[in-house]
Amino acid sequence: MTVLGPSHDGVEHASRCSDLDLAPALAALEAATSVTILCHVQPDADSLGSGLALAYALSRRSVPVQVSFAEPAELPQSLRSLPGRDFVVPAEIVADEVDLLVTVDCGSVARLGALADRLKGAHQTLVIDHHRSNTRFGSINIVDETAESTASVIARILDLLGTDVDSDIAHCLYAGLVTDTGSFRWVRPGTHRLADRLLATGIDGARIARTLLDTHPFGWLPMLAKVLDTAELVPDAARGAGLVYAVVRRSDVDGLRSEEVESVIDIVRTTTEAEVAAVFKEAAADSDERWSVSLRSKELVDVSAVAISLGGGGHSFAAGYTTNGPIEDLVSSLVAALA
Numbered sequence: 137m138t139v140l141g142p143s144h145d146g147v148e149h150a151s152r153c154s155d156l157d158l159a160p161a162l163a164a165l166e167a168a169t170s171v172t173i174l175c176h177v178q179p180d181a182d183s184l185g186s187g188l189a190l191a192y193a194l195s196r197r198s199v200p201v202q203v204s205f206a207e208p209a210e211l212p213q214s215l216r217s218l219p220g221r222d223f224v225v226p227a228e229i230v231a232d233e234v235d236l237l238v239t240v241d242c243g244s245v246a247r248l249g250a251l252a253d254r255l256k257g258a259h260q261t262l263v264i265d266h267h268r269s270n271t272r273f274g275s276i277n278i279v280d281e282t283a284e285s286t287a288s289v290i291a292r293i294l295d296l297l298g299t300d301v302d303s304d305i306a307h308c309l310y311a312g313l314v315t316d317t318g319s320f321r322w323v324r325p326g327t328h329r330l331a332d333r334l335l336a337t338g339i340d341g342a343r344i345a346r347t348l349l350d351t352h353p354f355g356w357l358p359m360l361a362k363v364l365d366t367a368e369l370v371p372d373a374a375r376g377a378g379l380v381y382a383v384v385r386r387s388d389v390d391g392l393r394s395e396e397v398e399s400v401i402d403i404v405r406t407t408t409e410a411e412v413a414a415v416f417k418e419a420a421a422d423s424d425e426r427w428s429v430s431l432r433s434k435e436l437v438d439v440s441a442v443a444i445s446l447g448g449g450g451h452s453f454a455a456g457y458t459t460n461g462p463i464e465d466l467v468s469s470l471v472a473a474l475a
């Protein structure tokens with residue numbers, strides 16, 4: 137288990153962030169004759185919003201651009217509210233060859249899923265991300281692990297490109313910013329400045345947040361009742377800092393969306409007695425004992441390192457991995473990784 141020191145203050149973040157050399161990325165974007173933008177599998181608002189904002193900017197420079205993600209086949213319902221959906225193409229029609237391939241919010245090749253094979257057909261590859269675990273798999277890598285969202289990195293790039301950030305682009309960027317900061321809980325110097333600037337374009341911040349984060353069908357409530365009833369506290373885990381976990385079976389979420397499943401961790405992680413929270417999510421009813429796992433921590437434990445040790449990745453305080461096996465074994469493996 138990696139224990140984090142007390143150096144996570146915003147002042148350090150701000151100075152480290154300005155060291156980032158964006159020039160190679162700008163040169164590649166300015167010279168590109170065709171661009172594919174790939175989001176991570178099971179895209180979230182940061183990945184899709186970043187991709188669409190960049191697509192608007194390129195398209196206005198008359199560069200042909202496609203945005204895609206390997207799975208699922210359809211966009212999660214809440215993300216269909218973002219402007220720019222016409223840039224999104226199904227994974228199977230993503231061009232095999234392209235001048236510049238950009239990945240947004242992807243920490244590793246594995247996060248591209250079946251579209252990872254498009255990397256080899258690209259003349260150049262540009263990785264734009266903010267994951268601590270990023271493996272720098274591009275020919276150009278812009279990875280700012282101090283950034284609160286990939287959308288924040290894209291905002292800086294668009295400014296340097298001289299892009300007019302209008303309400304469509306602002307909507308896409310705000311979607312990434314509001315979700316990855318947990319509605320402005322995890323913020324740093326500059327976060328609110330960016331939000332202010334985006335809101336000044338006239339976008340409806342309350343509505344965007346409500347659509348992406350605060351809208352669930354009634355069936356969510358009985359699902360939560362069932363799932364939260366599985367919660368267990370392991371006080372000795374993480375060297376006595378405590379682990380809390382809950383289990384989401386496919387049968388609990390029948391007819392519900394990924395948005396309902398992904399909301400569970402945000403309740404479980406609030407447990408006072410536990411530094412680390414985990415939600416085990418059964419992947420699909422027909423693929424027996426395949427699980428994706430969400431990890432969160434508060435301030436002591438680097439869950440990115442824990443997730444990497446279990447085959448995944450993420451940020452210091454929010455990470456995840458996928459795994460196989462009976463749930464009891466998965467809990468034991470996580471407790472062991474936290475030891």
Ligand code: AMP
Nearest residue numbers: 430431448449450451454455456457458
């Ligand atoms: P989630 O719990 O799915 O919201 O994910 C939290 C963070 O961990 C996000 O930044 C994800 O990009 C990252 N993450 C989740 N699952 C994986 C995985 N299987 N491999 C690598 N990173 C992951």
Ligand code: MN
Nearest residue numbers: 180182183241
């Ligand atoms: Mn993401």
Ligand code: MN
Nearest residue numbers: 182241286316
């Ligand atoms: Mn992100």
